[in-house]
Amino acid sequence: MKTLRTGLVAATASLAVVLAGCGGSDERTTEDGLQVVTVAYTPIYSVGALQLGIDQGFFEDEGLRIELQQVANPPSGIAAVAGDEVDFNYTPSIPFVNAIANGVQLEIVGAADGYDEGTKASVEADPSLALQHDDSGVVAAKGSGIERAADLEGKTVSVPARGAQLEVTIAAAVKADGGDPAKIDWITLDFPSAVSSLQAGRIDAAGLVVPFIAQGEQAGGTLVLSPGLEFFDDGAVGLWVTSASLATAEPAVVKSFQAAVERTNEYAAAHIEEAQQAAATVLKTDLAVVQTGSVPSFPATVDPADVQSVIERMKELGYLKKDIDAASLVFGG
Structure with missing residues (x-):
């Protein structure tokens, strides 16, 4: 299997032909004085909150005009931002x-999604509450015989990218349930393709996020596992990041984006229905589908401890071999 670095280089090369390059401040300034910034995203709920912030004028208030660019999966977005093909990435x-x-030289600019304070404790007290908070899940195909995490052993399970969020959290859940994640047949599919493959019976289960979990259930699948809350602590889970080169060359632009994201998340957290409607619009899906998923959380800022806990768990599971200091990776920290 290719290393992540090799994959990032390849992804950057392919993205370069379709994503507009990022110039300096003079090149990005519009006639009305706004700074144009490009933001890569995968089709998930959090981009709805970003769109809501755009609609509310929070980014223009900070002197920014946002151009959204959809990418296939998080590593592709990381490749784009690391190669300075886009300015920010989810x-x-x-x-x-x-x-x-x-x-890869990246810096954390802000939170995109996560869990409210006290969520993990409430779910540990009542595991049935996980479905109300976790925006990720494993949907099993009809007739697959999968009813719990350990049942994924020996099955074909799709994830949007290898070694990334869904694989690691699912693997952790399988191991905790007594199964062997090394015996899972992992395959890579984007979320729409995973839903289609579930319906056609080409895979046994799919790692999905809102609103694709509901689509998977509509296709005949069954949600059997919500792995996110078992793995993460309260706080930020999804992040908005930029390249270290942009943070150094144009810190004012990065600071403006950071401030607008904080305002966006504070507003989205207080106006969940509006955030859901914005997500439905961006993702081109029915509002009812979005509303069947978990209730989202949008932390205003990133506590480095949120990321450090992930680092430690990845080391425990064998997905990470080196020490990393999360506090050194937060812009302005």
């Missing part, structure tokens, strides 16, 4: 840690 914390471990 990434779950696990792909971010993988990239840092492989020498």
